[in-house]
Amino acid sequence: MAAFRTLDQLEPAGKRVLVRADLNVPVRDGQISDRTRIERLVPTLRELADKGARVVVCSHFDRPKGKRVPEMSLKPLAEALSHALGKPVAFADDCIGPVAEDAVAALKDGDVLLLENTRFHAGEEKNDPAMVDGLAKLADAYVNDAFSAAHRAHASTEGVAHKLPAYAGRLMQAELEALDAALGNPSRPVVAIVGGAKVSTKLDLLGNLSKKVDVLVIGGAMANTFLAAQGKDVGKSLQEAEMHDTARTILAEAGAGGCEILLPEDLVVAEAFAANAPNKVVDVDSVPAGMMALDVGPRTVAAVEARLKRASTLVWNGPFGAFEIPPFDAATVQVAQTAAALTTSAGLKSIGGGGDTVSALKHAGVIDRLTYVSSAGGAFLEWLEGKTLPGVKALEAA
Numbered sequence: 277m278a279a280f281r282t283l284d285q286l287e288p289a290g291k292r293v294l295v296r297a298d299l300n301v302p303v304r305d306g307q308i309s310d311r312t313r314i315e316r317l318v319p320t321l322r323e324l325a326d327k328g329a330r331v332v333v334c335s336h337f338d339r340p341k342g343k344r345v346p347e348m349s350l351k352p353l354a355e356a357l358s359h360a361l362g363k364p365v366a367f368a369d370d371c372i373g374p375v376a377e378d379a380v381a382a383l384k385d386g387d388v389l390l391l392e393n394t395r396f397h398a399g400e401e402k403n404d405p406a407m408v409d410g411l412a413k414l415a416d417a418y419v420n421d422a423f424s425a426a427h428r429a430h431a432s433t434e435g436v437a438h439k440l441p442a443y444a445g446r447l448m449q450a451e452l453e454a455l456d457a458a459l460g461n462p463s464r465p466v467v468a469i470v471g472g473a474k475v476s477t478k479l480d481l482l483g484n485l486s487k488k489v490d491v492l493v494i495g496g497a498m499a500n501t502f503l504a505a506q507g508k509d510v511g512k513s514l515q516e517a518e519m520h521d522t523a524r525t526i527l528a529e530a531g532a533g534g535c536e537i538l539l540p541e542d543l544v545v546a547e548a549f550a551a552n553a554p555n556k557v558v559d560v561d562s563v564p565a566g567m568m569a570l571d572v573g574p575r576t577v578a579a580v581e582a583r584l585k586r587a588s589t590l591v592w593n594g595p596f597g598a599f600e601i602p603p604f605d606a607a608t609v610q611v612a613q614t615a616a617a618l619t620t621s622a623g624l625k626s627i628g629g630g631g632d633t634v635s636a637l638k639h640a641g642v643i644d645r646l647t648y649v650s651s652a653g654g655a656f657l658e659w660l661e662g663k664t665l666p667g668v669k670a671l672e673a674a
Contacts, residue, residue, distance in 0.1 A: 331389065366379060420443075466588070
């Protein structure tokens with residue numbers, strides 16, 4: 277991985293520091309339902325403020341499409357940030373222009389200011405030079421702590437990094453170091469678990485991982501497509517018939533490259549996609565015509581656990597089954613708990629990420645027991661796919 281500048285190279289005292297955060301948090305009925313992104317931002321903001329910086333925080337929220345949408349204002353987030361930091365957080369009713377400039381001018385060393393939603397301006401998503409200049413005018417240095425938005429070349433995520441001395445915040449640094457440990461320069465053997473519904477949405481991911489890992493475990497409904505491509509009858513199970521040739525190509529190329537593909541040996545099947553639906557465990561060659569696979573079975577779990585016990589690194593994206601409804605969460609929970617135990621007892625480097633993966637690991641009670649769980653969705657996936665992220669590229673040391 278290319279070298280990038282961190283807060284260790286920044287002397288922030290007395291400087292205006294623009295921090296790109298990701299405060300696009302879930303809000304229901306006016307209440308923040310998940311504060312993970314706020315909590316993970318705190319170390320960077322606290323370190324800068326404690327060292328005497330004048331901290332200016334910017335972020336997008338939702339999709340206002342370049343217009344001012346009152347219900348998409350970041351103003352309520354100022355109070356949430358203040359509570360998390362344990363100190364006042366001021367708010368500016370714009371992110372560029374006179375209002376923002378006056379608010380920044382009023383800051384004293386150690387103060388924190390939150391700017392209004394960057395996407396209230398169309399120039400944000402267009403990476404417009406005028407928007408970039410407006411943001412750069414507010415600061416002496418730029419810190420990107422929003423890995424989750426680093427796959428977008430927007431004014432606040434990429435453009436401004438070329439106008440100011442640019443650094444990775446502590447969250448960005450943690451993400452980059454974890455991902456480098458996962459795929460950049462990993463300890464081997466490396467096991468990757470990839471689940472999810474569709475092969476078609478994870479083609480690039482499967483292709484890249486099959487070239488970089490030693491064992492690729494395929495679960496979720498996408499495993500049904502691979503099984504069907506091998507000529508197995510998967511009954512009513514969700515699968516993509518049009519992807520059979522692609523699945524066979526992935527299997528052949530992985531095998532030629534020395535990557536073991538681990539597919540389910542047995543499945544938990546039911547007639548209905550419903551909580552506690554009557555179910556049974558069957559061999560992958562014996563799925564009844566009127567039933568669907570909703571989880572992998574105990575023999576498959578044992579096979580995955582055997583690979584994990586020999587592994588040095590685990591990369592996880594996607595659950596094994598319909599973990600949202602019991603008892604089809606069993607395989608995901610058991611493998612997650614095994615991974616957590618091996619992380620503690622055997623030094624397994626375990627890195628997970630992606631929306632469903634985070635939810636599944638929380639459900640399994642291991643979210644804080646793996647080496648690192650990324651809160652980034654699209655950016656995490658694009659990194660695993662081997663793509664260059666504009667927001668990260670802009671931070672690389674000259």
